[in-house]
Amino acid sequence: MILADSSSSSSPLHFWGYFLDHRAEDLRWLWDHTYLSLIPVVIGLVIALPLGWLSRRYGWLYPPMVSISGLLYTIPSIALFVMVPPLLGLKSLDPLQVPIALTVYSVALLVRVVADGLASVPEDVAQAATAVGYKRLSLLFRVELPIAVPVIAAGLRVATVSNVSMVAIAGTIGQENLGRLFDQGKQLSTTGPYYPPIVLGIVLCVLLALTFDLLIVFGTRMLTPWRRAVVGR
Amino acid sequence: MIRFESITKTYPDGTVAVDSLDLEAPSGQITVLVGPSGCGKTTSLRMINRMIEPTSGRIWLDDRDTGRIPAAELRRGIGYVIQHAGLFPHRTIIDNVATVPYLLGWDKKKARTRAAELLEQVGLPAHFAKRYPAQLSGGQQQRVGVARALAADPPVMLMDEPFSAVDPVVRDQLQDEFLRLQSELGKTIVFVTHDIDEAIKLGDQVAVLRVGGRLAQLATPAELLNRPVDAFVAGFVGRDRGYRALAFSTAGRLSTREEPTVRLGAPVPAGTDDADGWLLVVNDADEPQGWLKLGESGADGEVVTDAMLHRGGTLAHQGGSLRAALDAALSSPSGRGVVVEEDGRLAGSLTASEVLALIENPLPQPEPQP
Ligand SMILES: Nc1ncnc2c1ncn2[C@@H]1O[C@H](COP(=O)(O)OP(=O)(O)O)[C@@H](O)[C@H]1O
Ligand SMILES: [Mg+2]
Numbered sequence: 001m002i003l004a005d006s007s008s009s010s011s012p013l014h015f016w017g018y019f020l021d022h023r024a025e026d027l028r029w030l031w032d033h034t035y036l037s038l039i040p041v042v043i044g045l046v047i048a049l050p051l052g053w054l055s056r057r058y059g060w061l062y063p064p065m066v067s068i069s070g071l072l073y074t075i076p077s078i079a080l081f082v083m084v085p086p087l088l089g090l091k092s093l094d095p096l097q098v099p100i101a102l103t104v105y106s107v108a109l110l111v112r113v114v115a116d117g118l119a120s121v122p123e124d125v126a127q128a129a130t131a132v133g134y135k136r137l138s139l140l141f142r143v144e145l146p147i148a149v150p151v152i153a154a155g156l157r158v159a160t161v162s163n164v165s166m167v168a169i170a171g172t173i174g175q176e177n178l179g180r181l182f183d184q185g186k187q188l189s190t191t192g193p194y195y196p197p198i199v200l201g202i203v204l205c206v207l208l209a210l211t212f213d214l215l216i217v218f219g220t221r222m223l224t225p226w227r228r229a230v231v232g233r
Numbered sequence: 234m235i236r237f238e239s240i241t242k243t244y245p246d247g248t249v250a251v252d253s254l255d256l257e258a259p260s261g262q263i264t265v266l267v268g269p270s271g272c273g274k275t276t277s278l279r280m281i282n283r284m285i286e287p288t289s290g291r292i293w294l295d296d297r298d299t300g301r302i303p304a305a306e307l308r309r310g311i312g313y314v315i316q317h318a319g320l321f322p323h324r325t326i327i328d329n330v331a332t333v334p335y336l337l338g339w340d341k342k343k344a345r346t347r348a349a350e351l352l353e354q355v356g357l358p359a360h361f362a363k364r365y366p367a368q369l370s371g372g373q374q375q376r377v378g379v380a381r382a383l384a385a386d387p388p389v390m391l392m393d394e395p396f397s398a399v400d401p402v403v404r405d406q407l408q409d410e411f412l413r414l415q416s417e418l419g420k421t422i423v424f425v426t427h428d429i430d431e432a433i434k435l436g437d438q439v440a441v442l443r444v445g446g447r448l449a450q451l452a453t454p455a456e457l458l459n460r461p462v463d464a465f466v467a468g469f470v471g472r473d474r475g476y477r478a479l480a481f482s483t484a485g486r487l488s489t490r491e492e493p494t495v496r497l498g499a500p501v502p503a504g505t506d507d508a509d510g511w512l513l514v515v516n517d518a519d520e521p522q523g524w525l526k527l528g529e530s531g532a533d534g535e536v537v538t539d540a541m542l543h544r545g546g547t548l549a550h551q552g553g554s555l556r557a558a559l560d561a562a563l564s565s566p567s568g569r570g571v572v573v574e575e576d577g578r579l580a581g582s583l584t585a586s587e588v589l590a591l592i593e594n595p596l597p598q599p600e601p602q603p
């Protein structure tokens with residue numbers, strides 16, 4: 001029958017059968033993968049907003065901010081995962097390990113994105129907003145950020161999608177998520193290569209990334225009706 | 234009334250943008266700050282609503298020291314219009330206009346009703362309300378900018394080269410409408426421009442600034458043209474200032490000669506020997522339409538049509554300026570400037586030399602021509 005067939009076949013195309021066989025586990029990993037990818041971006045954005053605002057407001061902060069975040073990004077993710085627990089006094093495979101490491105990456109990426117987004121607000125618009133009497137905070141939230149949405153959303157897309165792939169790497173060191181499928185594939189490849197879990201992992205990761213991407217694109221469209229008005233004229 | 238009291242602004246890099254400026258912008262009038270680029274006009278203007286803080290000196294708004302009014306509160310009571318309008322791209326036109334009322338806590342309905350009123354007042358159709366700024370032309374955006382500045386009916390308006398970025402035809406139109414609005418509203422306005430013609434057209438008084446932020450002359454437009462205080466002002470005002478000063482002298486009632494006319498739609502008359510061949514065409518309301526060159530078109534039995542007319546000549550109004558009269562004469566294909574009554578009916582014509590005679594001997598009026 002199919003079950004036996006699919007488990008035994010090592011053809012890459014049998015990933016679907018593999019999924020059906022291990023559905024409960026795979027769905028759980030999919031869910032873990034989903035929130036592990038998203039939460040760091042959300043927290044990252046919350047931290048990046050004030051930092052990005054500061055480096056926009058105090059121009060001299062921008063170059064060091066960009067250099068530091070660039071440097072952070074060059075740390076291999078696996079190294080960061082391994083370093084986080086000892087640095088923060090957590091036990092290895094602590095559930096916070098992945099979110100903390102990925103938040104670092106997200107902040108590194110988004111600080112610059114927020115600063116560039118705020119810089120995309122035309123100077124005369126910012127001047128006019130000040131002149132009509134906006135105070136600093138409402139200027140930021142009611143004028144500058146809404147206008148920066150397209151730039152910030154583009155950064156969120158990059159951050160979210162790259163998080164999906166980095167979460168998978170954490171799976172190979174034992175964290176519960178879709179990355180475990182690659183680990184399984186490797187362990188089941190005893191006599192010859194065993195592809196189904198590996199292909200399943202790739203397919204689910206790609207689908208997840210695509211879904212995030214579409215949602216962000218859709219959300220951006222909802223938040224920026226004024227941009228469509230321009231394009232559609 | 235806005236009063237600058239020995240205002241100096243030195244930027245951190247040492248640039249002295251404004252140097253001990255004393256200036257008073259009277260209530261209900263347009264005070265224009267004019268001068269070459271970099272002479273400190275924008276800096277002066279922005280010190281009024283405290284977008285820039287003076288290094289020393291004070292600015293008074295009536296009897297209040299602006300330095301003691303919280304910046305946001307001060308600004309909500311001062312309309313501000315800038316070159317590219319600076320509309321909020323993410324808000325509809327109506328919400329752009331309603332910005333200050335919203336900030337002042339008006340309820341949404343009242344704010345929008347007021348905004349709709351203003352759109353009409355600045356000459357924009359009601360269906361623009363739901364559009365976004367990027368869907369409007371530069372001139373239309375500028376009108377929205379003016380409407381936004383007027384929304385909460387502030388007594389004071391600051392305008393920084395508001396019409397500089399639109400094409401000349403639209404600019405002229407915006408200037409005329411601005412003057413019409415101001416005659417209804419009577420705001421205290423400080424208007425910045427680098428264009429001396431605009432300054433002379435719009436200002437009740439004009440302050441000419443020189444680079445380094447020093448006041449060169451403060452005067453009415455006519456005074457500025459007739460009596461510039463020094464070579465800088467004379468140079469800035471321009472070589473043709475004598476001609477432009479004519480815009481401020483009126484001739485009283487112009488004594489015009491009667492001009493033979495023909496109506497649109499009437500048969501083309503045969504050329505007569507004594508005339509120069511130019512015949513003025515009027516419509517049924519006796520309003521001048523253009524000139525007909527006899528013998529140029531119109532075979533026997535043809536009627537005068539629009540297509541035969543030479544237009545191009547400007548019209549001078551009875552009671553208007555000498556400049557307009559001279560301009561009408563100089564721009565007329567026949568060399569005879571057309572003068573109309575205030576209701577637009579033909580009054581008669583006048584040659585350039587007759588206008589010049591009027592300029593040279595304003596009184597008494599010359600004898601009627603034969
Ligand atoms: N933020 C600034 N820092 C230093 N110098 C400035 C600044 N803003 C304007 N300036 C200088 O001050 C002078 C006056 O500028 P501005 O008021 O903008 O002139 P205008 O509006 O008449 O062209 C110029 O020399 C300009 O370069
Ligand atoms: Mg300027």
